[in-house]
Amino acid sequence: MEKRGYTVTNGAGRGPEGYLKPIDGGRKGGSYPDITAVKDGRVLRVNTVDLDKSGIITSREFINAARIRLQKPTEHLMLIKKQ
């Protein structure tokens, strides 16, 4: 990402992990994307996800990704298979 000009602001050792606040300001239901990067005023988040035996994202990861999309509906979220 850095080779493409993105600044990694959260995660990957560059900064503390990112945090997305839960709905209604409570303490439960926040999200921690693995990497947050910015370029030209736009924000990109990257999450690594587990896949099941058939290669489909697991329900837990799907729910996490859906929650991030709800929290940041106008921003891009990229899901990458965990190694």
Add this chain to the structure above:
Amino acid sequence: MSSKQVMFFITKSDIEPILKEIEEAFDIQYFLMGLFDSPDIVHYNSIFDDPRLGLTSFGDWNLIDRYLVIPKSTTLDIREIEQRKGGIKYAVDLLNNPKGIELKLGGVYIEKDDVIVGGRIGITSDDPSSLNFYNTFSKKVKKEFKRIGTSYVGKGAEEKLDAGWRLVTSVNSPEAYDLVKS
């Protein structure tokens, strides 16, 4: 180690006393974090040299100014990043600066009325120097500010919240994700 962070919402008058105490206790310097075209990095010997202290021109805390705070006895390590399209950019972050902490203050958003953007202090290493600085700073925040949800809110910021201001990490997020008192 996993990273540690404390999130907060401030006005200038909320954070000034804490920053003064910190600068009296630690011999530190501040470098702007990010990926830059030049290795000449904006840097301050005191955060009070930043003319925008307590204000932010971005409505998203991922875009606001972040400072790498390191001891004055430590040399900043700048990573050179070769770009795919050619040229080199210069990264200032915690990866090669384990003695550092990240400080982003946030504050009153100047492009829109009645919004405060959040800030945080955070570390990614267990270096004793950064841990000591982080623990001292975060203790002061926790002592002086009020915990609301997952964040700590300064007195001035809380008064703004009570007056109907939005306290946000991104002004573009739905208002349901704003900080609210339960």
